[in-house]
Amino acid sequence: MVTPPDAAIVLRPMGERAVLAEVADLDGVVRLHAALAANPPAGIDDLVPAARTVLVGFDPARIAAPAVRAWIRTVAEAPAADPRPGPLVEVPVRYDGADLDDTAALLGIPVSDLVARHAAAEWAVAFTGFSPGFAYLVSEHWTFDVPRLDQPRTRVPAGAVGLAAGFTGAYPRETPGGWRVIASTDAVLFDPDAAHPALLPPRARVRFVPERPRVEVPIGPSAPRNATRDAADSSPMPGTPARDDGRPALRILDAGATTTVQDRGRPHRAALGVARSGALDGGALRTANRLVGNDDGAAGLEILLGGFRARAETDTWVCVTGALVEVRVGRRAVDLYRPLLVPAGSELSIGVARVGLRTYLAVRGGVEGAAVMGSRAHDSLAGLGPAPLRAGDLVRAGVPASAIPPVDVFPWSVPPSTIDVALAEGPRADWFAPRALATLLAEPWTVSADLDRVGVRLDGPVLERIRPGELPSEGMTPGALQVPPHGRPVVLLADGPVTGGYPVIAVATEAGTSALAQARPGDRVRFRRA
The missing domain is CATH 2.40.100.10 (Cyclophilin-like)
Known part of the structure; x- marks a missing residue:
């Protein structure tokens, strides 16, 4: 079937790196997202479907905003075939949610009827968001408009299955939430180490199956994906310790308020609900990396408020940028924004920030460790990436990308108040x-x-x-x-x-x-x- 073009598309600005394409309804979102995803031009970074819009993120260094807008309009105005249905995913559930009885009473139906209707419907992933792997599911067989809780919960457990408005969804990890919880599942809904991290990607078809004994499902293009297959063999969840990669560089003596590993983050993952993350002051980390001969994308340490101390395990070149702090190697005061050699056994100390909030510490060769979804960045909201550093942790460095530049200092100014x-x-x-x-x-x-x-x-x-x-x-x-x-x-x-x-x-x-x-x-x- 071919759908006629929809002339109702509205393009709205979303800053210097994105355009928001607004259409009439959720069905229009699904069609537009599928058409845009079929053949995006170079420079398109992200396509994020939502309830009435598709966010198109782009790199202005590779494609200009007018070209992005023209491409969206061309795709939207062309007749489009119906989107191909996604894979069928069966999610085993127990209908034991804390709000099951109240929700049935609110809808004026018996609990058994609510359970039967929820399990009988074939759902589809309209879009993802809120947290990595959280899918907003809709069904033409579900006609209830369920209001959110008046008082959202501060903690909804991982695996909770809830209802809100015309959607159902399952929480991949423990988070706050206001959806009415009617069931629970042990399925691993998001595994950052898997080839396909989200169990329920956009356009997937979903059935909630009242829990039964586990059965093996034959592998094949038309076989439903059995969500229980991940529960026993899944990789550790985010926050697991990094592997012992690279050479020993620094031993943490005091991590200060919070010290995390950061790099350029995780671009191109927003459609799965994964934020970009990475260094908040990207310019400060890039500068620190360049001054010790690293690539721009090398990982470094982001230090909140200062109060950081570490001992060099081997002779280690570092650079400190960002907030105005006092930096010492041993007892000697040293400069910000220039490469520093910390001899083996010497202590590097970064004082409490006097102006600004975040300090960046680059180590020659870059901070090594396990990458999660292509990045070593710690995402504080999603819990992705290595955990914040603690006293006793060892920071390892990789292989330098180039020599320390001959211009070994960078002009900078104190962050203004x-x-x-x-x-x-x-x-x-x-x-x-x-x-x-x-x-x-x-x-x-x-x-x-x-x-x-x-x-x-x-x-x-x-x-x-x-x-x-x-x-x-x-x-x-x-x-x-x-x-x-x-x-x-x-x-x-x-x-x-x-x-x-x-x-x-x-x-x-x-x-x-x-x-x-x-x-x-x-x-x-x-x-x-x-």
Whole structure:
């Protein structure tokens, strides 16, 4: 069957690296996503389907924004064949959820009827988001609109199967959540070490099977995928210790507040619900790597607030960048932003940050260890990558990419206490009063104590909304200024979720987002147009 083109597509800006394509309904999203994914041009980084939109992420160094918009329109206007159905995945479940009885009563049907209808329906993965591997499932056989809990739970266990609105879904890991839990499963829903990490990828067909004795399923292109196959043989979940790769470089004596391994992160994984992650101040880590002869993408250490000490196991070249801190090798004070030799047995110490928040430590050869989905970055929201470092941990280094550059110092300045952030257009500025954007640009904002690698909440005047109601979940990107109902912006950072339901009034540029990585509680932020 061929579907006629849909002229109702609306393209909305999402900062300098993405376009949000909005269509009429979820069926249109499935069709547009399938058509875009069939043959994307070079430079397209991510395609993230959601309830009414497809987020198209791109690299502006490889493809220009007008070319991206023209490509989306060309694909959307062409007649498209029905998307090919995905694989059938059978998920064994126990209908024992904490909200099962209440949900049945809310819908006015017996519990047995709710269970029978949920198990009889064939579901399809419309999109993923919220956390890696969390799939939003829909079915033409499911007609109930189930409201979320009035008070979301702070902890929903891994494997919980819930209902919300017209969706069902299973939680891959323990997270907060407001869906009504009706069942549970032991299936491994997300395994970052597997060739196909998500058990339920976009367009997969899903059946929930009341638990029965395990049976082996023949392998073949038409055989249903048995989710129980992963439960016994799955790899360890994220956060397992890194392998002993590379040469010994530094032994951690004091990791300070938090020290994590970071690199450029995990691009091209957003459709699976996996955030990019990586160094929040990418420029600082890149500079540190270059000054010790590493590739830009080499892993280093991101140190929150300082207070870090390590002993060199062998003669080790390092470079420290980012926040304004005092750095010593032994008792000798040394400079930031230049390569430093730490002799074997000597102590490297990084004091408490006086200005700025995050310090980056590059080790010549790069920090080695096990990669998860192509990256050594620690994702604080999803729990991917190596765990934060602790006293006693050994940091190992790989093989240097090149010699230490002859220009062995980099010009830098102290991070300012008033942070200048350039803003590009956001997709939902029309949800706000005209004066809201003027207020955003005119007023100074104060960084609240509510900040981490996921995002930064800003205190200041209320940005007035003129459009009530909830926004269906749509793709997000680092730098997005979401505005929750309280009216004050939250700027998403590298570990932020890949989808969200708060309207985005504007998007910080990549440079502005890096600047916010150094923001401390009480610092001032001023926005300007990019």
